Amino acid sequence: MARVALVTGGTRGIGAAISKAMKAAGYKVAASYAGNDAAAQKFKADTAIPVYKWDVASFDACSTGIKQVEADVGPVDVLVNNAGITKDGAFHKMTAEQWSAVINTNLGSLFNMTRPVIEGMRARKFGRIINISSINGQKGQFGQVNYSAAKAGDIGFTKALALENAKGGITVNAICPGYINTEMVQAVPKEVLEKSVIPQIPANRLGEPEEIARAVVFLAADDAGFITGATLSINGGQYQI
Ligand code: NDP
Numbered sequence: 001m002a003r004v005a006l007v008t009g010g011t012r013g014i015g016a017a018i019s020k021a022m023k024a025a026g027y028k029v030a031a032s033y034a035g036n037d038a039a040a041q042k043f044k045a046d047t048a049i050p051v052y053k054w055d056v057a058s059f060d061a062c063s064t065g066i067k068q069v070e071a072d073v074g075p076v077d078v079l080v081n082n083a084g085i086t087k088d089g090a091f092h093k094m095t096a097e098q099w100s101a102v103i104n105t106n107l108g109s110l111f112n113m114t115r116p117v118i119e120g121m122r123a124r125k126f127g128r129i130i131n132i133s134s135i136n137g138q139k140g141q142f143g144q145v146n147y148s149a150a151k152a153g154d155i156g157f158t159k160a161l162a163l164e165n166a167k168g169g170i171t172v173n174a175i176c177p178g179y180i181n182t183e184m185v186q187a188v189p190k191e192v193l194e195k196s197v198i199p200q201i202p203a204n205r206l207g208e209p210e211e212i213a214r215a216v217v218f219l220a221a222d223d224a225g226f227i228t229g230a231t232l233s234i235n236g237g238q239y240q241i
Contacts, residue, residue, distance in 0.1 A: 004074040005220065006066070008032045008056050008113060009083030011043040013182030014132065017209030018080055018216045019049050025217045027078065030069045032056070034083065056083045056109035057101070066116045076117045078128040078220045081110050081154075086184065091145040099146045106150035110157050118165070127170035128220045131158050132212070135178045135235045151176075155231055162229030171228035173219050178235025181206040203236030 005022045009015040010031025019031045032052045033040045040051045050072060054065035070076060084106045087098040114129055121127025136144050137151025155174050162172040179185055179197055185206060188197065198204060215232055218224060233241055 002026055002028045003077040003220075004028045004030070005078035005080065006030045006032065006069055006073075006076045006113075006117075007080040007082055008109065009034070010049075010080070011040040011051055012036065013184060014177065014180055014209045014212050015080070015082040016043055017213040018082060019043075020047060021210065021213035021217050022078070022080075022220065023047065023049060025220075027220075028073050030073050032065060032069075032083070056081075056112055057104035059112040059115070062109070062112040063116045066113070070120075075120050075124065077121070077124075077126060078130070079113060079117050080130045080132070080216055080220075081113055082132040083109055084132065084134075084184075086144065086147050088143040088147070090143055094146065102146035103150050103153075106147065107153040107157070110154060114161070118161075118170070121170050122165065122168050125169040126222075127165070127168075128224075129158075129161065129170065129172040130216050130219050131155075131172070131174045133158075133174045133176045133231070135176050135233065135239050138176055138231075138233070138241055139239050158231065159229045166228050169225065171219070171225060173227060173229070174231045175212060175215055175219075176231055176233045176235065177207060177212050178233075178238045179206050180212060181208055201236040201238045205236065207234060207236060 005027040007019045010019040011033040019029050023029045029049045044051045054061040087102050131154045133154040134151040136148045140148045158174040
């Protein structure tokens with residue numbers, strides 16, 4: 001029986017590449033998204049992967065959404081916590097809304113999504129939880145105190161949850177992408193990308209979403225069961241840890 005994978009933010013950017021790669025690897029995939037219906041419907045038409053709309057910052061919405069996915073597709077074996085946002089600004093000008101939106105979407109979502117699936121994984125003695133953190137959670141970034149705090153929190157979440165579940169066939173790992181060629185990065189002005197971002201990357205280019213997806217497929221596999229609590233940097237050599 002094919003395993004079931006649920007990818008949050010799985011309709012665009014890195015998440016869309018993950019959804020497609022997991023489907024190609026033989027998983028039954030469900031992709032969630034927040035509100036960009038046009039992108040989600042196009043993704044669904046292109047891939048035949050079912051899409052579900054809910055806000056990962058809401059525990060109740062996640063519980064209800066996951067129940068629907070499990071009814072339609074089956075119990076979740078692989079959860080990819082990929083959905084994320086930025087709301088950048090210097091900390092001395094940051095609003096409480098910028099702080100809480102980024103913390104709730106990038107870190108709160110890991111509780112909201114994982115809590116409803118972990119008991120089933122424990123009962124079935126198999127699970128893969130893969131959290132998409134960021135290089136900026138490892139090293140900090142100007143203008144991103146909120147995002148860096150949330151993404152560093154994702155790593156702590158990963159390590160602690162891995163300890164609690166290592167005996168039960170469940171692995172929990174984090175991936176820290178560097179600059180990846182998605183709309184999130186395309187929002188950075190071209191000149192800034194070319195003059196100051198790319199020169200910081202030893203590989204001298206942005207990463208591609210498929211290069212993150214490849215690592216997710218690797219960590220999700222049945223025979224990756226001894227890899228848990230790990231943080232995998234995929235950043236073209238920009239930050240070595
Ligand atoms: P995109 O902005 O391209 O896509 C984000 C996806 O997340 C969309 O599907 C979006 O849904 C969904 N999403 C956003 N907020 C919510 C929410 N509240 N509830 C449900 N879904 C939500 O992002 P990327 O592909 O660039 O980034 C994916 C992940 O990788 C993020 O966690 C990001 O922080 C991380 N990352 C990205 C890097 C990069 O260089 N791109 C670098 C390091 C980490 P919708 O389409 O409806 O808006």
